[in-house]
Amino acid sequence: MAYASSETQVRVRALATPPPRRVVPEGVFDDFAWCQSDTLEWRRPAGVWDGSAVVDGADPARMVFVTRRRSDGSSAAPFLPREPAAVHAFGLGLTDEEALAPWAIDHATDELHARRVRPRDVLWLAADNLNALFWGLHDWAHFHNHGPFEQRAWTELQCDAAALAWLWANRADIPLSASAWERVRGEALALSRARFAAEGLALDETLVSAPRVQALLGAAARATRS
């Protein structure tokens, strides 16, 4: 699906986000795939895209989840902490729309799960650079896979793997070259190395090798770890 508003020149895509297989041990998540992810509405200004943005673990700039409205104009997500969306996303014609507060990703992960609210019913993603899109997809994985976040390095590894798998699946539409994808995979892997080291854990890097990540999506979304 692709369409653009002539007034604001906004590029809108429904990114395919089918459920990824679990690559981390059972127990890292307490309700993995509680909601089967399917699509993420992604918007960016038609003429703005930075595909060279580095995934370095810093807070992603120009990335925010805009909260949808009900037909009566009220927020579809009154239970989420919100901020003015136009503070975080530019060139999209946003005026008085609200967005999930960027500090409240964990809160949203818990609340969406507790209330059984399908993420795409209340959120869409604004991101105008590759780093922002990576983290938006990473958070999209959190929103569909609930965990207590006690095993942080493992939790983040799964969400990184999902984000990479979704980037790969949508690479023609983003657009993203195979070499750019591999660059992002390497940057995400470096973050995982640091997270595992910080927890004194060994990281089996083959879990997120390019072939495994590229094959992560499929019908066996709830497959157990081999």
Ligand SMILES: [Zn+2]
């Ligand atoms: Zn995360």
